[in-house]
Amino acid sequence: MLKVVRYIPWRQLGYVCLGLLVLVGIGMLMSLVKKKDTAQACVSMKVIVEGKETFIDQHDISDLVNKTFGNVVGKPLKDIPTDRIERALMELPYVSSAEIYADMDGVLQIVVQQREVILRIVNGAGKEYYIDTKGAKVPVTLKYVPHVLVANGNIREGYEKPLDTIRTQLVKDLVTIVEQVKDDPLWSNQIVQLYVDDQQDIEIIPRVGTQPLVLGNAAKLDEKLDRLEIFYKNILPKVGTGAYEKVNVKYDGQIICERRDGWMLDSLQMKLKMNN
Known part of the structure; x- marks a missing residue:
């Protein structure tokens, strides 16, 4: 009998017993917590608004x-309809x-x-939305x-109800432009407003200079902004901020500058070699 007892793995057996005791303890603790939760009343409500x-x-x-749901403070937690409250909050147009x-x-x-809004639209009928x-x-x-950019002018797309999606390519292009320039150190400061003219061309209203900058649409936007940067660095310092009525970069490889008397400056109406 003593020989049998000697070969019993007492250490492993002790670990097993200890593990069982821990599991039993955790189970009892969880049952107590659950019981407390079912009886616990709401002592206060804390609201955190992020963004x-x-x-x-x-x-x-x-x-x-x-x-909508009555005063929740003092109610048992189990009686507070948290799912319904979440759905009601998600119906607010400003809640993500x-x-x-x-x-x-x-x-x-x-x-x-x-x-988080990035653009304010004022359409042709005066209807506004973000x-x-x-x-x-x-x-x-x-x-x-x-404090976001405003786009106005000949914009036809309106606003019917909160959280509608964008329908027209024009407004999609306006959003694309804003997303492209909002973190750019040059254009985030230089662009004051976006304007849509009667030909549905998108124009930049700049902070420096009085001439609108015609982009047309958001296609090849990087190239268009590169040509406008060339205009600001190489052309505007030579002619002054009031020399041109309008600057157009909607056509591939061109900077078209229109003087205030109505004629084009042909020397700038050229194809640019960007690698030079």
Whole structure:
């Protein structure tokens, strides 16, 4: 009998027993936590609004929750319809995402991410709306005016309801231009506004100089901006900011400068060799 006992792997057996005790302890602890959660009342509500815009704030979110679902503070956590609250928050046109959860202390945490807008459209009928980074239309509000580029002029696409998608190629081109220049150190500072003329050509209204810069559309945008940079570095310093009525780079390999008396400066209406 003693010989049998001697060969029992006591160390491994001890590890097994210890593991079983840990599992039992964890199970008991989880059951206690679950029981506490079912009985835990909401002691407070904490709202966190994330994002660079300030279309909405903590008070807007808490007011919506309390007015739509009643005062959640004091209610058992299990009775708070978090899924319904999330869906209600996602219906707000300025909200990109929403997450709701309760912590161990009974605090209802509401985390809201705002939409980020990059362009403000004022169409030909005077209707205004924003375009966000996901290509959705966001309504204009007097509460907050973000610092973004404005595009106006002969734009036909309107606004019917929040978060509609873009329909026309023209507005898509306007968004493409904004996305291209918003982080560029030169053009983010030089472009004041975008304008669409009667021929549906997109024009840049510059900060330096009085002449509009005609892009046409967003096709080959890199090349067009390169030619405009040549204009600013090599041509404008020689002729002055008021020499031209309009500068056009919509045609491949050309910079067409129109003087204020209406005739073209032929020496600039040339094909450019970009490698030179």
